[in-house]
Amino acid sequence: MIEPDFLRTTRTAYDAMAERYAELFADGLEEFPLDRAMLAVFADFVRTDGGGPVADLGCGPGHVTSLLDSLGLDVSGVDLSPEMVAIARAARPDLRFEVGSMTALDLPDDSLGGVLARYSIIHTPPEQLPRVFTEFHRVLASGGRLMLAFQAHDDPSELAESFDHKVALAYRWSPDRVCDLLAETGFTETARLVRAPLQDERPFPHAHLLLSKN
Numbered sequence: 001m002i003e004p005d006f007l008r009t010t011r012t013a014y015d016a017m018a019e020r021y022a023e024l025f026a027d028g029l030e031e032f033p034l035d036r037a038m039l040a041v042f043a044d045f046v047r048t049d050g051g052g053p054v055a056d057l058g059c060g061p062g063h064v065t066s067l068l069d070s071l072g073l074d075v076s077g078v079d080l081s082p083e084m085v086a087i088a089r090a091a092r093p094d095l096r097f098e099v100g101s102m103t104a105l106d107l108p109d110d111s112l113g114g115v116l117a118r119y120s121i122i123h124t125p126p127e128q129l130p131r132v133f134t135e136f137h138r139v140l141a142s143g144g145r146l147m148l149a150f151q152a153h154d155d156p157s158e159l160a161e162s163f164d165h166k167v168a169l170a171y172r173w174s175p176d177r178v179c180d181l182l183a184e185t186g187f188t189e190t191a192r193l194v195r196a197p198l199q200d201e202r203p204f205p206h207a208h209l210l211l212s213k214n
């Protein structure tokens, strides 16, 4: 199958800056207490459900995969960028990291207890987002938990607004419209957090959404 341009462009861009990205997050999520809290809630739900396998999709250098491991999850990472995956494997040789795309996952149906996509849907063109959410739904077991994090905007008349991201063309999303799309795909919203930007971030709100597969 011919690979869409946006995947090639995103991979090339992250390959080129993978080392710098990893250095930026060498301290983990120390400066992001609300993000850590939402990840802890996600982990708690997955563990309470029985602790099925979790995929960190668009895992980058694996710092959040590692955090989820420390929270007791059976977690592995997938990323489009081979350079990111190489860095993640070097940092945590005991965890599984694979090159792959969330648009067509090499995972069986109904196989996961949880999916995390933290700032990794942001390079997906809006018309491709339903395909990605259908993949998340396919690989999750019934009742499985989905957590998404992304830069947000507050105009519910628009699903997406493009913005000039440092690495590659990116989109920030309306949390309401994303939840509508996820409901159409077969997910139920459990909770959401929309936080203000931190001092060094662009002036956009950041959303965390927690859902479960119907």
Ligand SMILES: C[S@@+](CC[C@H](N)C(=O)[O-])C[C@H]1O[C@@H](n2cnc3c(N)ncnc32)[C@H](O)[C@@H]1O
Binding pocket: 007, 010, 011, 014, 025, 057, 058, 059, 060, 061, 064, 078, 079, 080, 081, 084, 100, 101, 102, 103, 117, 118, 119, 120, 121, 123, 124
């Ligand atoms: C902004 S980084 C986020 C990395 C990490 N999740 C975090 O929270 O820091 C976006 C990552 O998503 C990956 N990515 C983007 N589109 C993807 C896709 N279609 N499938 C898998 N990974 C993708 C990129 O290669 C990059 O590593």
